[in-house]
Amino acid sequence: MDAQIETKELSKWFGEVVALNNVSVQIPSGVVGLLGPNGAGKSTFIKLALGLYRPSRGEIRILGKKPRNNFQILSILGYCPEMDHFVEEVSGFEFLYWLARYSGYHPKAAKKRVGDALERVHMVERMYDPISTYSKGMRQRIKVAQSLLHDPQILFLDEPMNGLDPTAREELFHLVIGLGNEGKTVVFSSHVLHEVERVTDTVILIYNGRVLALGKIREIRDLIQNHPRTIVIETMEPKKVYQLLSSDSNITSVNFDTQFLTVHTLDPLQTFKCINEIILEGKIPIFSFHCADEDLQSVFQYLISTHIPRGL
């Protein structure tokens, strides 16, 4: 594996709070998803990779070199921050123009690069308007545009889909996939699994400052499919439904309501099969059923309780 980014026992803490704990990973080229709930340490990891933070312990290397204040490395890095940091009264064009100048382009070349980058994110029409008049989605596009200005080899996109409308999201998905196909390394951070799934099949799972897994997204999907779940079934006769489900030994507990039956199961796939059979028999009408805890948080909790050795 040709590691573009490599960390060894990387830790970062702020006072008593450990943001990143003993992370050792090797990130290859291509698009890599950095997946974890809010506060997991994704942004901290990215900022360490960009040299904005100094590691409290361990080290991080980009192409074998430490990134902090390293101009050679910084010239090949692009960064789209999660938060909105702008000089509000300047236009999108001017904001990008100065960043292009700082990236080493002469005025003429800088203007051309800015025009190209804004065209790529479809912001040409509003590029001379002050940033203060931009919507959340437009600001997001400007941030993405500035990260692409100098054609970086390694790109860090920190929650880039925040605030984007469906069309813009689709465009950004294509852009990221395209960058990956060009041979660039894109670290795409998100707390939404299906967003990451759209752009890559390689993910780093990060939770509470620890890397839980680095691998293919299919494996994560399998874990989600199999981890214990809470299933809510909407029916007029919840007690009868439960009687039919009672043959499923995986069900550990149930709760009744007038219209809902909530079951906790150790094997959701088996329970889904049973529910399907009830629906197909058609004796008791089931209006809907869904998982009440199909989110990353519950998956991570499950992963921690089952896949992380005690003491880590």
Place this chain on the structure above:
Amino acid sequence: MGIQIKKISNLYLDTKTSFYHALTITLRRDRFLLMSAICVLPVVIPVFVALFSRTVFRESGLDIFIRLSEQIYVHTLTPLLALFIGLIGIREEVDSLTIIYLLTRPVSRLAWVIGRFLAYMLIASFLLAIGILFTFIACVVLGSIHIDSIGIGMMSRYIGVGIMGLLGYGAISFMLGCATNYPIIIGVILFFGWEKAANFIPGIADFWTIQKYLDSMFPVLASQRYNRAVMTVLGSFQKELFFVSPLRAVITISVISAIFIFLAIWFVLWREFTKDRVVGAR
């Protein structure tokens, strides 16, 4: 890779970019307009005296010009300009966190600080020089000072001293802007608290102030104009003055400025300029 991406950071180009960028930022700030107005405000004093004071004991144009130049422009406006104009270029980038865009680009931190400092020096020097020039012209109307080589020489010297003040106070402001979260508060305490107090404390405490060296550069010796004494119920305490030659004062302020600019650059390299900590962090 980009067609004109530099291989290594080019100090000159980075400084130039930082300089022009800081100019465009500073010149459109309300704070700049406010400081421009404040800098020409002292002009109304000689105009007011000329129009309304009819007694034979009124102060001459020369006296008013010296007092305004020393006490308003050099002692008051230079530290104010350093704090309010000097901090626009550095502090606004830090406060709005747009500095993270710069710090993730291959721009020399040294060049960035120097470019910002040069832009501040240019703008603040221009404002100060315009203010002193207008005040000088207004004082000429009052008499006892003329537009001749002596008058222009005196005015130029005060402008020069003001610029040295901008250099010293500006360098300290830049360091505070890069090192602390409250540079204006700390700056006000230092420039208007410590600097003023140290000039009355017996002993050599005043050597630890910029004002001491600025006073040494004035056209007339400080000892001829000031009688620094603290009056108390137990009596008055006269401060003994130790003189510094103008040349030494210029060298001292230049060295102090270089040290503080170096510290500002070091803080930019060393500090972690980002606020969004992890959930639960303090």
